[in-house]
Amino acid sequence: MGKKVSVLVVDDSLICRQLICEALSKDPDIEVVGTCADGKQAVEMTRELRPHVITMDVDMPVMDGLTATEHIMAECPTPILVLTADPRSQAPELTYRALELGALALQIKPAIDAGPDAWNLVREIRLLSSVRVIRHLRRPQRGPLLPPRVATSVLPAVSMGVVVVAASTGGPQVLFKMLSELPADFPAPIVIVQHINAAFAESLAGWLAGASKLKVRLAQDGEPLMPGHVLIAPPGQHTVIPFRGRVGLKPGVERDGHMPSGTVLLESAARTYGRRAVGLV
Incomplete structure (x- = not known):
């Protein structure tokens, strides 16, 4: 023990x-x-x-x-x-x-x-x-926090069809940093599943939108995937990419203890986009 x-x-x-x-x-x-x-x-x-x-x-x-x-x-x-x-x-x-x-x-x-x-x-x-945490320097006065710079060069220099992200415990901080660093003309759509209590989903999207030059919002069924746009999986359904250029919401059961599940999103993106899908966990 x-x-x-x-x-x-x-x-x-x-x-x-x-x-x-x-x-x-x-x-x-x-x-x-x-x-x-x-x-x-x-x-x-x-x-x-x-x-x-x-x-x-x-x-x-x-x-x-x-x-x-x-x-x-x-x-x-x-x-x-x-x-x-x-x-x-x-x-x-x-x-x-x-x-x-x-x-x-x-x-x-x-x-x-x-x-x-x-x-x-x-x-x-x-x-x-089990999560390692880092020191956060205190600020002398209140105001918007400036997130540390995040290296975006980890994304491959290829023609990206879609970027899909699965995040769980500790994920919101990473998403905040990542989206705050990406340019408004980012060349691919981004779809995110963040495992979080359903009541926080809407305010999560608003919080991330305020940090980013990209257009960030909760996904809707059948919504088009467009470069420079970030879709956050809403609660209560799985978010999938059934065919190129569209996002879908579908009912189901929890996968790996979550709904929406990052696993479901990643698998659907891989099936639909193949080598043009970029997955981040």
Whole structure:
């Protein structure tokens, strides 16, 4: 048996802290090493305990979760899972700012009376514990973050019919960086499947659109594939490329635990475009 995954739970609600701890206690390989009720305590306890993963609430007294995330990722980089209310009831930039600051994933809090089984945190915590994180330098004042430059020369210098991207945990940060660097006249359409909670899909597309010179939006069934356009797979269906020049949405069952599934998109692009398909994972 390997070393246990240590977790710091940060939430100003005692009930939420208890529910999170109960949910994580069901896995013998996960250990909650500390809990705290505000971001200032979270920064201090991260320095002291060096947890493998942090679950971070957003709205807290003394220091909010986003500010705490910024401090932690600058001083003691740690995989952070942000737990938040449904983004459709708040400004999308609030939650996605957490990703800009270095958090790896977002998850919606279930209702308080839903019980610990509703939190479904174990799988995500295990995934996050295996992700290497980097230091994010703190900025002197608020404002749009300028993402690090990303080398786009990894794309082959051939006639690209389509670029398809599959991303999972930690993916939004990479997509943000990649799309912010691509020119407006990028010569191929891009189709992306990001494995993420369905409630975040629309705000993800808007967040990425604000970072890119390309036209970014959620895909619609039968929509044409055009150079300089980025289509994000919407929730609840698989996104496929049934024939050249069009994207399709189709119902089905989860593949590899996801719907939409990156595997389904990559396979369909390979079948349709062959050597002219570029796949990124």
